[in-house]
Amino acid sequence: MRISLKWMKTLLDIDMSIDELKDRLDLTGTAVETVITIGEALDGVVVGQIVAKESHPDADKLWVTTVDVGSDALLTIVCGAQNFETGDKVPVATVGSTLPNGMEIKKAKLRGVVSMGMNCSAAELGMGSDQSGLLILPPDAPVGVPFAEYKDLTDTVLELEITPNRPDCLSVVGMAREMAAVLGTTFEIPSGFPDETGEPIADSLRVDILDPELCSRYTARLIRNVKIGPSPDWLVERIVALGQRPVNNVVDITNYVMFELGQPLHAFDAATLGRDSEGVSHIIVRRAGAGERLTTLDGQDRPLDPGMLIIADPNGPVGLAGVMGGENTEVSEETVDIILEAASFDQVVTSHTSRSLALISEASMRFERGVDPMGCIAAQNRAAQLMAEYCGGLVAPGLVDVCPEPIQDRSLELRRSRVNRMLGTQLPAQDIETVLRALGLGVEVHDGDDSFSVDIPSFRPDLTREIDLIEEVLRVWGMDRVPSTLPGGRERIGGLDSGQRWRERIAATMRAAGLNETITYAFVDPGDLGRLSWELDDGELLVELLNPMSEEQAVLRRTLAPGLLRAVSYNQRRGVENVHLYELGRVFSTSEGRKLPRERDVVAGLLAGRWHAPTWHDPRSKDKGVDAALRGPQLNFFDGKGIVEILLEDLGISRWSTRSADVPWLQPGRAAEIVVRGQSVGWLGEVHPRVLEQFEAQAPVVMFELQLAALIKAAVAIRPSTDVPRFPAISFDVALVVDEAVTAESVEQSLSKAGGKLLESVRLFDVYRGAGIPEGKKSLAFALSYRAEDRTLTDEEVRPAHDRAIRKVSASLGAELRS
Amino acid sequence: MSTIDELNDMRTKALTEIAAAGDGASLETVRVAYLGKKGELTAILRGLGSLSAQERPIVGKTSNEVRQELEAALDGRRRDLEHVELEAKVSADAVDVTLPGRGRVPGREHLIEMITRQVVEVFIGLGYRIVEGPQVELDYYNFTALNHPPAHPARAATDTFYVRDLEAGDARTTGESDVLLRTHTSPVQVRVMENEEPPIYVLAPGKVFRRDIADPSHLPQFTQVEGLVVDEGITFGDLKGTLDYFCKEMFGHDRKTRFRPHFFPFTEPSAEVDVSCGICGGDGCRFCKYTGWLEILGCGMVDPNVFGYVDIDTERFSGFAFGMGVERIAALKYNIPDLRMLVEGDMRFLRQF
């Protein structure tokens, strides 16, 4: 909503700077979005007089003019307009000025003649659309005076944000009322009543409202014999300031009154309206029929649906109620009589019509928010009076006023104690009363000072409850005056719960392990699961969006893998090869019959490339060449596993294992399930090259994804301390040659079990294949450490039991001792 | 030449050789030559038995003196040599201290999570608990119970993501649904008030979704933090005090706040909160669009209609709620030129925070 301060100042005194005014409006709920200074754009444009006019020597349609702009020298200006004579006064843009359309005026050579400026049309100065020729000024225009000053064009326009609860502020008068209230001053409501003449309207027009719940009031006036032409300058200037293009006097007046009073108006060419059987013009307000169409004023042919409210005559639609009129009844140069509509249409139906046709007008914007049904009559009278004055119209006596449901007066109770209890203030009754009266509300004080009865005018439909009045008091009295306090509640304990603390700890461990947190979209490509060869469980379904932004974001993610793999690709395409990411995020799935889906949080980690770019610390290998060696080893399965190990250890989860698994999106043989207390809590492995290709990522990429709830459930918060050993350990190394199929974990477990009470730990330190080891076998070397709590062990004491254990394990696993 | 003279000569010679020994090995050679099994002094000591009873104690005593003297000299010389060797080794071990160090680089927290955590910490200090809610919500929690009228524009399919409802048979065929991706964290308010009795002091951070095309200042998925307080005697002044404190903690104690009346369906009175611009200090600059202020929060007193949906007695209890966009705070505090950087996973961006 735009307001012109120049216009506003005709209704109330504004005795402060723009900055002060802006602050005051901002702090009382009318946000000032922009301040536009009009007239400043015309700097350098002055009133000039054409003192000579000669044909251009080299161009038929150009003139070489000599112009007096009040300075010492006359200017030579080349000009293409044809509508002027020597002696005419015109606006002249001098060299260095910039016109509102952005054109910079420079010294220019036009067909060999140097031009020192430009004689301007109205359109070039941003004053309407007339570009047929120069804007000829009256003979008394003072030469040399800045044009904006001469025309009193300087104005300040404020672009205001009007909140949806304040439809009354969508007019000049409404804003004048609001500004008067917040500035503590008074304002004048412009009004008018036309002289009426001729046959009364009642004999010439019949109005029927077929859907009274969608149109609470319909009024019409008849104005005969209008002369269509341009509007007066002052009116054009005001509507242009508010962003409206001038059309003709009748249409401009309907727009002007809408801006002024907030009531949208529409003018029909009376001659084009269909008549009823008795020959009377007939307006019908009804829902559109299926299949009906209307060509609106903007020339668009539009399909209508029964959800829309239309204005019709007996022949069909003539307007979209509250949105836009029809071309078939448009006011034109030939129009003689007009029927002027001022009505009150339902907010929801107007919104539906406007939005389903993607047609937003000044009128629809107002009806969508709510227009005061009591405003129709005043707007009719004001517009009729202006049309009589500026269009030469003869206003028919009376108006048609169809108002199916009379509008009820309302009043609300307001308790002073409630105001102060809600705001934390101690306002006296007087302050409250002052605010309410300033807003145009009627106030009656009772019960001493403690209660008010407040009359709510029809232009404030938003005031329906006591709290609405409390808001008004706070807003106008001043939010900035309310003292800041902190709540004093006694039963209040803050903090994270245990799940939230674990979650933070998991994130911290991911970072300690070298992973960087990222966030990816919850919506993904439905094809992503296929790219992963991921198969949903029986009955499990993806969560589908009905209106995604694009097909690539049409379902909610079931796993974080696609988002992270795309992040790898994003990095690699930009030359970032080493990628270490984690995300703590939500995944979704659903099944038939479910309303809300299942939501689960998971933690996923991803490693691609190497741990770091080449450094001078990395060992060189002559065999592989300097380059390969410098880059250090590529990340693989065990880098991922190392992170999982660190995480589970940090969570105090001791009973877990890695189980070789068939995971379709992971490379066979480098894929595992993480099992905690017999339950799978997630997967880990190197992403299959085939999958990487689908996501345009380069190998190696190691990933894992673990269920947060399962981890948190298994996590152990308090682990009792154990004694630090006081006696030294004794350690033996053993290398066992086993079949490839035998897992390191099973050998380690067998050794742990067979080793007896003194065996403290079993540590794998080498895996060897090659010379000396038969095909299909591998050598696993372990260090077994024995320790007693109460003495230093000797070789003699431990050796026999150790040897027995090794023999037992070898026998059970078919292992051979490697010498 | 008497044995004593022999001893004295030997002492002089040995001490000279000890002093001349240039390294551990030659020093050892000297030791062996005099004190070894076949050494000169050892030989004299061995020969004591052949001396006269008169001479024996004198030679014995002197031999022992010489031996002690030599041993002390050897030790001294050994320590000197070791010291020199250590010095030489140490100086050979010198490195270019400007070469880069070696360490496993820890990862970084995402900027959005970091700011969310900072907000959470401030409110934990004020006695709030942290609560969460589903990201896929019902229209009832996202709109209806938050006092949005049935035709509220935010419900439009152009603004809100709808999710296929697998429960209702009819809805599946018409494609209409009352299941949606939450457009704000406010539905958590309703869920908390449904399940708990006042006093309620909670903070609800989380992801929210709106149908905005991703561009430098919009993301279809972003992060909000919602706060809700319901207790006896909660005032608008309490709301002001709480958010004043928060803004100072979050943006710095020299920053000012201002409350501008605004409109939200689920609070009344409602306000937007601005914090003074940190670049210009409130004088106005390009960063704050020459206003001196940066908008960072929406807030208000809980609307009585919302209390009506959750059966909280509005005469006994009052409350306030507030919400903020974490991406916006991130953009303001860290001068992020394009919000899309927050969801791309570019390592070069993630490593900055």
Ligand SMILES: [Zn+2]
């Ligand atoms: Zn600034």
